[in-house]
Amino acid sequence: DTAVSQTPKYLVTQMGNDKSIKCEQNLGHDTMYWYKQDSKKFLKIMFSYNNKELIINETVPNRFSPKSPDKAHLNLHINSLELGDSAVYFCASSQDFRGAGYGYTFGSGTRLTVV
Amino acid sequence: SQQGEEDPQALSIQEGENATMNCSYKTSINNLQWYRQNSGRGLVHLILIRSNEREKHSGRLRVTLDTSKKSSSLLITASRAADTASYFCATSSGGSYIPTFGRGTSLIVHP
Numbered sequence: 001d002t003a004v005s006q007t008p009k010y011l012v013t014q015m016g017n018d019k020s021i022k023c024e025q026n027l028g029h030d031t032m033y034w035y036k037q038d039s040k041k042f043l044k045i046m047f048s049y050n051n052k053e054l055i056i057n058e059t060v061p062n063r064f065s066p067k068s069p070d071k072a073h074l075n076l077h078i079n080s081l082e083l084g085d086s087a088v089y090f091c092a093s094s095q096d097f098r099g100a101g102y103g104y105t106f107g108s109g110t111r112l113t114v115v
Numbered sequence: 116s117q118q119g120e121e122d123p124q125a126l127s128i129q130e131g132e133n134a135t136m137n138c139s140y141k142t143s144i145n146n147l148q149w150y151r152q153n154s155g156r157g158l159v160h161l162i163l164i165r166s167n168e169r170e171k172h173s174g175r176l177r178v179t180l181d182t183s184k185k186s187s188s189l190l191i192t193a194s195r196a197a198d199t200a201s202y203f204c205a206t207s208s209g210g211s212y213i214p215t216f217g218r219g220t221s222l223i224v225h226p
Contacts, residue, residue, distance in 0.1 A: 004157070033213075041201060043158075043216040056213055090157055098212045103148060103160030 003027050006091050006107035013081055014115055021076045021110045023091030031055075031097045032074040033104070034066060035090040043090070049074050050097040081114045088112070119147070119187075119204040119217040127223045134191040136220040138204030141185065148205045148214055149178060149189050158203065161189075196226040 004025045013019050025032060033056075034046040047066040048056035054066070063079045074091060091107040119138040128134055138147065146165045150158040162178045164171050164187065171178045177190040191198055201221050205214035 041152075041219050043203065045213050045215070048213060092158075103163055104158070104214070105160070106150075106157035108157045109155075 004107040025093040029093040033092040121220040
């Protein structure tokens with residue numbers, strides 16, 4: 001069973017479109033995250049939700065809006081896509097918001113290409 | 116927030132050799148983690164070492180932490196071709212438990 005699953009795995013879309021990426025974890029974890037990995041492999045935190053509540057919101061354009069319908073799901077909606085949004089987006093989860101104590105479980109990533 | 120910086124950026128070795136990667140950081144940490152990322156995949160948690168620990172082992176992996184030098188090393192002994200991947204360190208510090216990642220070391224193990 002996949003612990004953290006993201007869909008879609010690949011997403012190619014035109015500039016200006018709106019798209020969503022979905023994430024689900026079946027680990028019973030309380031905290032979920034979205035990370036963005038650029039072409040140089042730099043991994044940067046975007047958002048963190050703990051039990052459906054937003055706890056981290058890094059400097060991210062407000063075109064990016066996370067939504068957590070329940071603690072097992074954290075979706076990422078992106079409006080008006082730009083070329084610079086092209087990257088790999090990773091969802092992750094941890095047992096609680098102190099997750100660093102136990103490590104994070106990552107999904108396999110969604111490669112977004114904006115053309 | 117700070118990030119760890121891995122060194123070297125790239126490492127190429129033969130199967131059976133040991134691989135050592137280093138991570139340096141700037142401010143005091145709560146803990147430091149190492150992750151592996153195979154090409155096109157997500158990150159896999161390897162080891163977490165707390166600021167009051169100096170060394171941890173897991174199978175062929177050995178992690179050391181020197182808080183006086185603000186550095187950590189990851190040693191993979193008797194490397195295998197399957198160890199080919201990027202290795203990242205991630206630090207969390209202060210009141211934030213969110214780890215910040217470095218850019219990784221790309222390890223290639225030739226069979």
